Amino acid sequence: MDKIRLGKTNLMVTRSGFGALPIQRVSFEEAKKILRKAYDSGINFFDTARMYSDSEEKIGYSLSDVRKNIVISTKSHAKDKKTLLKHLETSLKNLKTDYVDIIQLHNPDKLPDPDDSEGLYSGLLEAKKKGMTRFIGITNHKLDNALKAADSGLYDTIQFPLSSLSSDDDLKLISECKKRDIGVIAMKALSGGLITNAASTFAFLRQFNNVVPIWGIQRESELDEFIALEKNPPVLDASMWSVIKRDRLELAGDFCRGCGYCLPCAAGIEIPTCARISLLLRRAPYRDFMKDEFREKMELINNCIECGHCKDHCPYKLDTPNLLKKELKNYNKFYAEHKND
Numbered sequence: 010m011d012k013i014r015l016g017k018t019n020l021m022v023t024r025s026g027f028g029a030l031p032i033q034r035v036s037f038e039e040a041k042k043i044l045r046k047a048y049d050s051g052i053n054f055f056d057t058a059r060m061y062s063d064s065e066e067k068i069g070y071s072l073s074d075v076r077k078n079i080v081i082s083t084k085s086h087a088k089d090k091k092t093l094l095k096h097l098e099t100s101l102k103n104l105k106t107d108y109v110d111i112i113q114l115h116n117p118d119k120l121p122d123p124d125d126s127e128g129l130y131s132g133l134l135e136a137k138k139k140g141m142t143r144f145i146g147i148t149n150h151k152l153d154n155a156l157k158a159a160d161s162g163l164y165d166t167i168q169f170p171l172s173s174l175s176s177d178d179d180l181k182l183i184s185e186c187k188k189r190d191i192g193v194i195a196m197k198a199l200s201g202g203l204i205t206n207a208a209s210t211f212a213f214l215r216q217f218n219n220v221v222p223i224w225g226i227q228r229e230s231e232l233d234e235f236i237a238l239e240k241n242p243p244v245l246d247a248s249m250w251s252v253i254k255r256d257r258l259e260l261a262g263d264f265c266r267g268c269g270y271c272l273p274c275a276a277g278i279e280i281p282t283c284a285r286i287s288l289l290l291r292r293a294p295y296r297d298f299m300k301d302e303f304r305e306k307m308e309l310i311n312n313c314i315e316c317g318h319c320k321d322h323c324p325y326k327l328d329t330p331n332l333l334k335k336e337l338k339n340y341n342k343f344y345a346e347h348k349n350d
Contacts, residue, residue, distance in 0.1 A: 010051030010239050013218060015080075016192030018144045018165050020110060022080050022221055025235050026054035028196065031227030033062040040067040043229055048075060050236045056168075056194065056223040057104075058084035058115055059096045069105035082111035082166070082194070084148060090132035097141050111166055112136055113146040116270065116324070120147075120157055130163065148196070150268060150324030152179055159185045170197035170268075171220065172204060173213035173253045174260055187219045198222040201267030203260060203285070205292050209252040211238050212245040263327055264288060271319035271329055276312040280319055283307055284332050287339045298340075299348060310337045 012021045027047050032040040044055070044067070055072070057064045065083060072079060083100045087093035097112055114121070114129055121129035133145040146166030149155045155169045159182065169182055172195070186193045195214055204210050207224075214222050226232050243249060265284035274280055282289070283306065290298060297303065310333045319329040 012053070013221065014192075015054075015194075015221060016166060016186070016219065017190040018111070018192055020080050020144075020192075022054035023052050023239075024215070024221060025052060025239055026056055026194070026221050026223035027052050028223035028225040029055055029057040029064045029068060030061050031225045032067050033064045034227055037063075037067055037070055041071040043226060043232055044068065044071040046229065047226070047232055048072060048079065050232075051239070053078060054080045054082075054221065054223070056082045058086075058113075059100050060084065060086050060115060063103075065100055065103035069103050073105035076106050080110045081106065082113060082146065083109050084113040084115035086115040087129065087132070090127050090129060090135065093129055093132035094136060094141075097136055101141065108140055109142050111144045111146050112142040113148050113166065113168060116148050116150055117154070120154060120161065123161075123163055146192075146194070148194075150270070152182065155182050156185060159189055159191055162189060164191060166192040166194055168194035168196055168223075170200075170266065171195035171214065171222070172198045172200050173210040174200050174204065174257055183217050183220055193217075193220045195220050195222040197266060197268070198224060200260070201265075201281070201285070203264075203267075203288055203292055204256060206252050206256075207234055208238060208243040209249055209256065211235075212243040212249050213253060215242060216245055259291075260288065263325065263332075265327065265329075265332065266325065268324065270322045270324055274319060275314055275316050276309055278309045278313065278333065279306055280329060280333065283310060284327075284329060284336055286336050287343075290340070290343050295343075295347070299344060299350075304344065307337055307340050310334065 011024045013024055015022050055068055057068055085093045085096040087096050123130040136142045137145060144165040147158050147164050148168035150170060155167055158164050158167055167186055183193055198210050214220055224235050267281040269281050271280045313330055315330055323329055
């Protein structure tokens, strides 16, 4: 499997990384089956986070015996130095290792002050000094923050949502990081499942030789698809561009990417799914969305208390409460038209 250098870390990582957020939804044995198959197929880069419930534990359970052969990045959502170091201690225990290759700040609202002795950046430096991590990085959903992080020169890697739907402004981050030899880790490469032709975004991102997508994998069938793409990488030709252009047309404008930063919802609404149900109904098998259990989940939108939490925490500045109301209306119309299909 092809490898590339992850910026100034000099880590040689496979051009397809394993995004370990989804494995928190499967059992330990199923996770081990998938993770070992990924490793046996050549994938050597695994990305997780302290916030991903038992994802770290599953990586430790599955891959600790081959630790020296893999690259692990994790994340801390801490707000201060003390908590960050505590998070990292927990991560190391879960991962069954005495160091991670990259510790990343997990989507901070603003960049930490590097001169604050009790701040997050000081915590990163201390973790590196203690040998708890080899390199330091940051993840973000806000382009302005990501560009400032790149310009600061303080980080070895930057993780940002990048896909075939990315705007020209978003893609500028890639060139800015390349100038500074910062490794770029692409999250949300399938835009939360809205890109249904994985080959198109695979080919699109492959044109950049400093970008490593971490594919979120929950099922063995999903892993098999990316292994097959690695064996025979698709070409970014005219037919592939036609797929990308169609996706961009259908998904133009503001839409929920399913990142989940709006959660938890006080009314129990599954916002990342409900706020983009119109797109999911068009771009994914829809029968499961027609079941009574899912209809009940959609009806929870009527219980919205307008607390503003989702809107305040959306990195894309969506008016989430109004978007949910619109999606409920669209869903009810679709249900009435297709309930007897």
